[in-house]
Amino acid sequence: MKNKEKLYFLIFFIFSFLLYFNSFKIPFYFNDYHMVVANLFIKKAKFFPLFFKGYVTSVPWLFGMCRPLLMLTFSLNYFLTQLSPLSYHLFNIFIHFCVACLLYSFLKYLRKDVPSQLLFIITLIFLSHPLNTEAVNYISARSDLLVTLFLILGILNYFKEKYIFSFLFYILALLTKETGLCFPFFIFAYDFIFNIEIKNLFSFFKKRKRNFFYLSILLVTLFYFLYKNTFFSSPVKHSPPRSYFSNFLMQSIILFLYLRYFLFPHPLSILHYFPEINSLSLVTFFSGLGILLLIILIFIFKKRNPHLSFAIAWYLIGLLPLFYARLLQVFAEYRFYLPSIGVYLALLVFTQKIYLRHKRQFLSVSATIIILFSIFVWIRNYTWQDKFRMWKDVYRRNPHYWEVNYALAEEYWRREEKDKAKELLKKAILEADKAKRGRVRSRIFLATIYFEEKKFEEAKRLIKEAKTISPYYYKIYELWGKILVEEGKGKEALNLWKKGLKFFPYSWQIYDALAYFYYKKEDFEKVKKFAQKALSYYPEDFYAYLLLGKIFEKKDISLAIKMYKKSVSLNPNHFLSHFYLAHLYVKKRDYISALKEIEEVIELKPDFKKAKKIKKALLKILNVHH
Incomplete structure (x- = not known):
């Protein structure tokens, strides 16, 4: 490595941490609750083997994800700072810095004729791009940071014919997130565009080491599917949020929507409202046509401009999992992180001639963009710092999501503004009923507020509605038991709590309720027993x-x-x-x-x-x- 590149990497390091310096105290959001905050499995080493058997969290409704390496990084953070967000954010920022260094090396390898200063500028744009703030600030989005890190490492080692290291990084990617399966497609796309010609097809497959590598990749991929189907199949079958056809229509639009946010990153939001699409329209037709055109361009540019061809291929392959995985949140900013590597390669291709011809003007414009992006990132970090501020901002942009109404209601509830919380929860129930998601959680939260206000009949009505929708949600029994205790029906309450513990044996909330129940009865031995049981499942139970x-x-x-x-x-x-x-x-x-x-x-x-x-x-x- 040249001294200039060492200086560049040092600048990347300093710039990364200065850029996200005001993100250190950003609290946990969304999936962070069940992946980190309430996740017993990351807090005790005896549970680590479960990560290799399809478990990611002790919260009962999530099973079947293959992410053991990701979860072990959360465990490391927990042992360092428990639930203080600092180490979690430092880890994410450091990975972002590492990916930036790898992006520089990746672009340098592919375009050896490009001046290092241009590579430096492209990498700074990547580091400072506001569309990456969610990937860096949202703790659970570490999966995308890590899988991108391992995939680029795997590709770079493949470029250098270090096949063993490339193979190992592929395995690490698979153990981080299912998106790691993109690796064989990236490898094939690279070889197809740069190395394979009909004339030299035979000579390409003459290399034994490469053939063995391809065979190893194929075998480990097949083993991964076998392993996942054996150990990771969820015993509870969840109905998907939409059909494959509907998902394809929506993702075909989102594929171009990401490019729009790349070019003009505003307005950004932790939740983007995207209506469900179930039939062809003019927008979906042209989006599908656009994807077809991009695929055709891969073949057209294969000889004329192979780097642009590979950039398009990378972008499409990086987004391919979203067309198959019918995710609840159909559009999320952090999912652009991996496919964006292809976009930065395309940016390098498009800007090289401009840089060489108009260097001074190019540097001025680039510096302005990086400064503006950095300011925007600092503003986004500031918004992320306070949950109330964040959810008010999201609600202003996307008031139709039940999750937004629920989250903002939670913040009003914490502020003791219960009337506003109830109003939002009533709206959350209406939106949840339309979306057929969050129907139970919204009702139980509203029932909890009614319970606090001693409005037991309203609370019981909502609890019964929730039980009709899903009788397996443990909080139904926790809250119902508390109401029965207030009504002097202690034995019935105990039976309900026992039932709730069958659905979720790690429910510290139910053990808290049991401890308080026996405290009222002055049975202090049982209070001690159940309080300690609660702490064994949730050490942060105040x-x-x-x-x-x-x-x-x-x-x-x-x-x-x-x-x-x-x-x-x-x-x-x-x-x-x-x-x-x-x-x-x-x-x-x-x-x-x-x-x-x-x-x-x-x-x-x-x-x-x-x-x-x-x-x-x-x-x-x-x-x-x-």
Whole structure:
């Protein structure tokens, strides 16, 4: 590697982290909840073998994905910083930097005649492109970052005839995400465009090492399908969100929509509303025609401009899995990450002559684009930092998704603005019923708010509706049991919770409910048993620590304080943890610490009169002592 390239790579590194410096505190979103936050399997090493058997999460509704390597990276992050987002974001940014370095090498190998400065500029555009912010900021999108990393490494090693390394990187890609199956298609496209001619067809297959490599790739691909069908078949058959025909029509439009966002990355959103298409229209017809034209161009440019031919082939192959996989979210920005490598190759082809002829103007325009992109990325990172701000922005653009209404309702609920939350959840139910997705979750969330407001009849009505739609959702039984306890039907509640645990044995929420049930009955041994059980399945369960603090108060104040402190550290916004901690500090005559906790209580719960009285008393005591 030349000194200039070392400098370039150092600049890529510094630029990557400066660009995403304000993303370190971005919280977890969407799939991050079941992939990381609530995922017991990444938190204990004894569960790691399950990643090789089709499990990615302890949450019960996801099974059958082959992503063990991805999940092990989440485990590494968890052991480093638990659920603090910092290490997760640093890891994603570092992969993004590595992919940028590989993109530079990939383009350099394919276009050896291109000036290094142009490669440097193209790579900076890749690093700073706002369309990549979702792939970098969204923790679960790491799968696309990692699979792109391994696929480019595999391709580069194939270019250099290092077949063993290429083969190993293919296996790593397969263990990261199913998209790794694109690798044989990339290899074949490269050989077809650059190496295979009818005249030299026989001589091409004379190389034994290459033939053995092709055979190895074929065998490992067949083994992968056999392995996946054997260990990864889900016992519960889920109906797909749409037909293959409908999916093809939608993805044919999205294929060109990605290019539109590449050229003009606005407005960006974590959720894009895309209506379901079930029949041919003028738009779908021309989209299909456009895809056919791109395929024809691969053959036309094979001799005239093989690099452009390969760029088109890469882009189409990178998006090919989306035509087969009928995903719930039909259009997501992070899925452009892998196919975009072909787009940057095409960009290099188109800009080479312009760069050579008008270098000064080209550099000025490129610098302006990179600066504007960087500003836009910083703004996007700022939006991502706050969930309430993010979901308000998404709702403004896409109010039709049930997920958006649900997510924004969750943020209003956290802010104690329950009327707004209920209004959004009612809309979420209507949208979910249309989409036939999220119908149970929306109802249970609204029922939860009614339960908090002591409106048990409204809550039960929604619970029964949810149970009719899907009787396997464990939260139905958790919430129903809580209502029965309030109605004085403890035995019935216990039966419902047992039923819920059959559907989801790792439900710490049900164990929390059981612990609280026995706390009310002053059966402290069972409180301890169920609270510890909850913590064994969800170590970040602040409520379990709060209950343990309550039962330790009479026996061991120091241990109780430790439990409350842990509860506060896990959820600093729960006023009761602060209140109970203040109470124990008073007992220990640590009035300064008690006052600090009481002030936290008042800030979190301004209408809590008892806390205000205690504050006055503490101030008097401290004044006397002073």
